[in-house]
Amino acid sequence: DSGVTQTPKHLITATGQRVTLRCSPRSGDLSVYWYQQSLDQGLQFLIQYYNGEERAKGNILERFSAQQFPDLHSELNLSSLELGDSALYFCASSRTGGEKLFFGSGTQLSVL
Amino acid sequence: EDKVVQSPLSLVVHEGDTVTLNCSYEVTNFRSLLWYKQEKKAPTFLFMLTSSGIEKKSGRLSSILDKKELSSILNITATQTGDSAIYLCAVPTSGSRLTFGEGTQLTVNP
DSSP states (O other): OOSOEEEOSEEEEOTTOOEEEEEEOOTTOOEEEEEEEETTTEEEEEEEEETTEEEEEOSOOTTEEEEEOTTSOEEEEEOSOOGGGOEEEEEEEESSSOSOOEEOOOEEEEEO | OOEEEEEOSEEEEETTOOEEEEEEEEOSSOOEEEEEEESSSOEEEEEEEETTBOEEEETTEEEEEETTTTEEEEEEOSOOGGGOEEEEEEEEETTTEEEEOOOEEEEEEO
């Protein structure tokens, strides 16, 4: 168990809908990362937060947004969902934004 | 553009075989290279290699960093069915994000 908690584990929804994925980092970790993993693309970096502030942005679609709250948990919001958004979404955390990341077990999103 | 490339993409071996997985990278300001193992869901950390720690070993797994060749290998000796997983190589790029390779899907048959 990495200590990173993600909910829900599975999510099935329809095109055009909006969903929220939640992540609680390891105790004491200030930095949270979101990654998307689809079959044909591997692990793609979406966005990083550090102590409530956005630190880095990857290839995150405009339909997607995230935030990190004062208690350091983070949420990833996905809207106007498309079939192609079906993927495994991982949250990871690290102490200070360093290199060794600890991953949650992911949210499997299926858009039908 | 920063790039991490792994090979082979998939590998099928028999229990007891030794395997070597490859990772090459092109990044600016290289600091470290990390290996992760992904079974079913969450990637779990295996090794981190840096300029001051170019070789790591844990049980049957070992890894070496070749800074001259901009690459790393992950060796697994006496493979077991429990070693079946996706092995991911990653390098920190653009700050502290990790850029991952596509991974090597290893299948160990009994």
